[in-house]
Amino acid sequence: MDRKEFLQICGGSCLGLVGISLAHACVPTKHIQSTVTNNQVCILKTEFKVSEKDNNKFRKSIITKINGLDYPVVIYRFSENSYSALLLRCSHQGNELSMNGDILSCSAHGSEFSNKGEVIQGPAEQSLQSFTVTNDQEHIYVHLK
Numbered sequence: 193m194d195r196k197e198f199l200q201i202c203g204g205s206c207l208g209l210v211g212i213s214l215a216h217a218c219v220p221t222k223h224i225q226s227t228v229t230n231n232q233v234c235i236l237k238t239e240f241k242v243s244e245k246d247n248n249k250f251r252k253s254i255i256t257k258i259n260g261l262d263y264p265v266v267i268y269r270f271s272e273n274s275y276s277a278l279l280l281r282c283s284h285q286g287n288e289l290s291m292n293g294d295i296l297s298c299s300a301h302g303s304e305f306s307n308k309g310e311v312i313q314g315p316a317e318q319s320l321q322s323f324t325v326t327n328d329q330e331h332i333y334v335h336l337k
């Protein structure tokens with residue numbers, strides 16, 4: 193392989209990867225409002241769909257504002273039957289967290305958390321408050337107690 197061929201192949205591959213990354217990054221975070229019934233919130237699994245046309249493309253997460261909670265909750269979808277639900281409240285001093293893909297960041301002092309609520313970077317030392325999530329064929333249920 194000569195230099196020109198190498199650059200064409202590598203350049204094409206790199207552009208493809210960048211394109212995939214940008215396409216994924218362009219899916220905006222979906223925000224929904226949820227109401228509590230019997231200490232749980234019920235959310236349709238279809239809320240994770242990127243579009244009605246494509247049944248196989250899902251968002252990695254959605255954010256829901258739940259009546260009665262002072263902070264939003266982010267729900268990460270790992271697979272059809274695996275989710276996490278995390279309160280977007282920093283475990284250090286209570287600042288609201290912001291999402292950067294799979295990382296939850298605190299603008300107050302720089303703590304970072306994983307999409308399962310574990311501390312990646314301090315000063316926070318405790319995991320985020322999480323909620324049990326169960327699901328059936330069409331819904332997920334976030335159990336608040």
Ligand code: FES
Pocket residue numbers: 282283284285286287298299300301302303314315316
């Ligand atoms: S309040 Fe989040 S790092 Fe301090």
